[in-house]
Amino acid sequence: LTSLHGVTPIELALRLDASPDQSTYVVYVGPAARIPALATELLDELASWNAGATYLESGSAVHLLHQSPRVNGMLVVNAVDYAESDWRQLDLQRSAFARTAPIIFLTTSKGFEDLVRVAPNLSSWIGANAYEARPEETVAQGKEQERLARLASLRAASGMTDEVMVKAWEANTLSNDPRYAEWLVLIGRGDLLRG
Amino acid sequence: MSEAAPTGIPLSDRRETFRRLRERLEPSRDPTLALTQGYYVEPLNPTSKRIAVELELDASCTQVLIGGVGSGKTTELLMAAHHLRATKDVFPVFFDVSVRHNIAKMAPGVLIVQAGLELAQLAKTLDISDPEVVRVSRELRQIAGGYHDPDPDPGDYDEDYGVYVPGVLTPEDPLDGRVVAHLERLRVLMAAVEPATINIALLVDGLDRMVDLPAFENVVRNDVQGLKALGLGVVLTGPLRAQYGVDRTILDVFDRFHYQPWIDVLQDGGAAMGALLRRRAADHELDEQALESLVRFSGGVARDLLALTQAACVEAYLDGSDTISEGHANQAADTFGRKQMQGLRPGELEVLDRVRRTGQFVETSEDDLALLMTRRVLEYRDAHQQPRYVVHPTMERFVAATKRSSV
Numbered sequence: 001l002t003s004l005h006g007v008t009p010i011e012l013a014l015r016l017d018a019s020p021d022q023s024t025y026v027v028y029v030g031p032a033a034r035i036p037a038l039a040t041e042l043l044d045e046l047a048s049w050n051a052g053a054t055y056l057e058s059g060s061a062v063h064l065l066h067q068s069p070r071v072n073g074m075l076v077v078n079a080v081d082y083a084e085s086d087w088r089q090l091d092l093q094r095s096a097f098a099r100t101a102p103i104i105f106l107t108t109s110k111g112f113e114d115l116v117r118v119a120p121n122l123s124s125w126i127g128a129n130a131y132e133a134r135p136e137e138t139v140a141q142g143k144e145q146e147r148l149a150r151l152a153s154l155r156a157a158s159g160m161t162d163e164v165m166v167k168a169w170e171a172n173t174l175s176n177d178p179r180y181a182e183w184l185v186l187i188g189r190g191d192l193l194r195g
Numbered sequence: 196m197s198e199a200a201p202t203g204i205p206l207s208d209r210r211e212t213f214r215r216l217r218e219r220l221e222p223s224r225d226p227t228l229a230l231t232q233g234y235y236v237e238p239l240n241p242t243s244k245r246i247a248v249e250l251e252l253d254a255s256c257t258q259v260l261i262g263g264v265g266s267g268k269t270t271e272l273l274m275a276a277h278h279l280r281a282t283k284d285v286f287p288v289f290f291d292v293s294v295r296h297n298i299a300k301m302a303p304g305v306l307i308v309q310a311g312l313e314l315a316q317l318a319k320t321l322d323i324s325d326p327e328v329v330r331v332s333r334e335l336r337q338i339a340g341g342y343h344d345p346d347p348d349p350g351d352y353d354e355d356y357g358v359y360v361p362g363v364l365t366p367e368d369p370l371d372g373r374v375v376a377h378l379e380r381l382r383v384l385m386a387a388v389e390p391a392t393i394n395i396a397l398l399v400d401g402l403d404r405m406v407d408l409p410a411f412e413n414v415v416r417n418d419v420q421g422l423k424a425l426g427l428g429v430v431l432t433g434p435l436r437a438q439y440g441v442d443r444t445i446l447d448v449f450d451r452f453h454y455q456p457w458i459d460v461l462q463d464g465g466a467a468m469g470a471l472l473r474r475r476a477a478d479h480e481l482d483e484q485a486l487e488s489l490v491r492f493s494g495g496v497a498r499d500l501l502a503l504t505q506a507a508c509v510e511a512y513l514d515g516s517d518t519i520s521e522g523h524a525n526q527a528a529d530t531f532g533r534k535q536m537q538g539l540r541p542g543e544l545e546v547l548d549r550v551r552r553t554g555q556f557v558e559t560s561e562d563d564l565a566l567l568m569t570r571r572v573l574e575y576r577d578a579h580q581q582p583r584y585v586v587h588p589t590m591e592r593f594v595a596a597t598k599r600s601s602v
Contacts, residue, residue: 001600002536002593005529018213018509023223088299092404095293098223113538120568121404124265125223127502128531157209157515177210 004029004132009041012131013049016102020051020074024102025126027112030133032080035106038133039076042104046074049178061086068097079105084114091119147186154183162187213512219475220508222501226270230277235270236471239463242453243274249451250285250428254394257423258430259446261403261438262455264570265498268432271455272398275430279396285428286392288313293401295339301410303371306418307378310397311335314384321391328387331380338377374417378425385425396428403432411437412445420448435568439558458495459575459583465490468500476504481519488524494573494588503527532589535571547571547586548598556584
């Protein structure tokens with residue numbers, strides 16, 4: 001009834017694309033065993049959108065507080081090993097790791113429940129930016145629907161058909177917006193990206 | 196670039212448009228920026244003005260500001276500094292303790308040393324090069340950051356004196372010895388900057404996050420009282436839990452107590468919250484129905500209002516729309532409410548359901564207090580300080596549905 005909103009790494013990257021230079025706090029929840037793969041997918045996706053991010057395997061809040069100021073830009077933190085005490089410490093010291101780019105915590109359901117319970121300040125900064133990784137089987141089933149929905153959104157936003165967009169791409173009259181590259185991939189014309 | 200979206204904004208421009216809007220709605224950005232960019236909307240009977248007036252009347256008074264997470268305490272402290280600067284009678288010095296110090300390890304003297312560092316910085320800004328000021332400033336930096344003592348004091352215990360027999364008289368609440376030494380350093384700095392500052396008021400943020408109330412009390416009884424004895428005004432944010440139960444006695448140590456409530460949007464606060472949002476998002480970016488929904492879903496928590504609107508902004512962006520509409524607001528509230536529901540125990544769900552149905556809430560346990568701290572339960576006060584309780588509006592339907600499914 002009350003599970004978090006499920007998104008794929010691609011969808012999460014799209015959401016982050018709207019705020020690459022802001023101090024946004026995001027939580028992405030998944031099973032512990034899937035976290036490394038989710039991190040890889042997310043980082044790859046962000047890289048393809050020219051929004052590179054740094055990955056940090058963080059075993060503790062102390063480690064993050066030490067490392068965070070040394071990293072510019074978006075930070076993806078594997079926080080699977082965080083205990084209640086780690087979230088509590090981040091809650092107390094949020095001012096000390098205030099950033100100017102998003103920070104994405106990858107954690108488990110249990111880890112996020114701990115965060116919400118013991119870190120009310122950090123939780124309030126996260127706001128509505130808490131998502132759950134969709135189960136793999138759901139991802140497979142939903143991929144085609146997702147592809148069609150995304151294409152519909154891109155067509156609507158630009159006012160172009162696939163054909164018009166491809167012609168414009170070939171004529172080099174489009175801006176460098178990465179969504180044109182995504183669009184080409186979605187219609188199976190990724191070959192044009194190598195041109 | 197010639198292609199255009201149906202609503203008129205080209206695709207790449209659209210991303211920049213939404214990025215700029217989202218930036219204006221960022222709840223975790225430095226509140227100083229929000230003030231300088233004109234996003235502040237003065238609430239009814241603003242706490243900042245009450246704080247400033249108290250300091251104008253008594254420059255060395257001590258005040259504590261308590262309020263829920265995201266209720267705008269930092270913003271009110273900053274606005275109090277703004278009002279004081281306009282009067283020129285009191286010189287405000289604002290700092291956040293938690294930037295330099297882990298507040299899980301608060302000890303007597305931490306506040307005084309940080310205040311000293313601020314005054315040392317002020318003396319430097321004023322080009323004061325008096326050797327005594329330079330020496331004291333250096334000592335404070337060493338005390339703050341640590342140093343190597345080549346000739347440590349062997350200690351003040353000397354066996355030749357025999358057994359210590361305590362005196363009959365015990366002075367009331369003696370200050371910690373370290374605090375007294377730090378205060379002497381502050382006295383030097385205050386004298387140095389006095390011609391430029393007249394009366395100094397310290398506006399201290401960050402202590403509201405403290406969970407160790409005995410440690411908070413220690414700071415109040417040592418540092419705050421010591422600073423007051425020096426003639427400094429002190430205003431600090433305190434933990435919300437300090438106003439409930441037996442812990443409330445801590446507040447009696449202060450000359451004034453201010454409560455920064457969440458704003459009751461169903462009574463008279465809705466317009467102010469709407470105005471706050473309208474400063475950041477124009478009509479063509481956020482339609483009126485969406486604005487009303489977002490204000491209602493926020494429960495009067497300023498930070499949640501921004502977080503919800505920012506989330507709705509992303510939904511509109513993904514939806515291909517140029518304007519945030521009610522549907523986007525509802526999606527944002529759904530995501531927000533799901534987050535708020537995580538980790539609730541059966542007993543807490545019972546309490547939430549009772550609050551939802553009856554408006555009754557009695558803080559009798561740590562778990563009850565936690566519901567207030569995490570903004571699952573919101574407390575409003577009327578003009579007579581009578582409380583009214585609601586479940587966070589984004590959670591209401593989830594609490595009801597969960598309750599139904601468990602019956």
